[in-house]
């Protein structure tokens with residue numbers, strides 16, 4: 023059977039028809055009109071109608087870059103999208119005639135990795151998405167952990183540095199401000215502005231605003247010491263943050279996805295080192311492997327579609 027999976031992100035919205043085994047049958051991508059919630063609904067419904075074609079899917083699952091209530095009906099808060107206490111599931115249901123459930127995008131990604139990806143042989147996983155921000159999801163003994171309000175697993179907003187950098191969530195010093203693509207480019211830009219990196223200066227042609235995380239990763243792969251240093255620093259902070267998650271939930275495995283994870287071992291190796299140095303009982307226990315995600319950039323869509331199966335069972 024087929025379900026619709028949707029991933030509403032801070033820049034793009036991806037919609038796909040997904041089979042029970044996680045295979046994508048058809049998909050369509052549109053830009054997310056982030057400044058206007060009503061336009062986001064229009065763009066999403068338009069894309070859903072487009073992928074539906076002749077096949078009649080059973081239900082719709084939507085992964086959204088924001089906090090979703092425990093029942094999967096409402097977007098509580100989405101700092102990068104124009105949604106606050108918005109009944110998105112009901113609105114999409116009315117427009118399409120299909121049952122709809124919402125989930126946080128990083129949580130939907132974790133579910134995809136648990137069902138079809140790097141965590142498919144495990145019962146308990148922590149999956150972390152290092153992208154523009156830092157998201158997370160927890161599956162414990164086969165159960166997706168939503169918490170009392172639906173907001174569990176938010177590793178990015180663990181208070182990390184007292185009175186640290188301001189975060190989009192309204193707090194100060196959240197881990198996301200130190201472990202994300204955004205933090206990586208911020209540090210890289212400072213290197214260029216202070217004329218401390220010949221490689222990066224060249225890569226962005228002297229305009230630090232043009233710098234991307236991918237340029238840093240390319241530099242690190244080419245052996246540039248400063249780019250390697252940036253990824254090493256990010257990896258260490260990530261590993262330390264993971265030790266907090268693992269101390270709390272003790273998973274079988276930790277899965278790392280998101281755009282920054284394309285750096286692969288350049289990110290994971292320092293993360294493993296810092297993790298092993300920080301996690302509780304490291305010498306007396308088995309450490310969970312820290313591995314790369316396998317479901318790719320469509321993971322949130324695939325996970326959301328699979329979660330929608332729960333509506334029709």
Ligand SMILES: [Zn+2]
Pocket residue numbers: 178179189190191192193196198
């Ligand atoms: Zn925060």
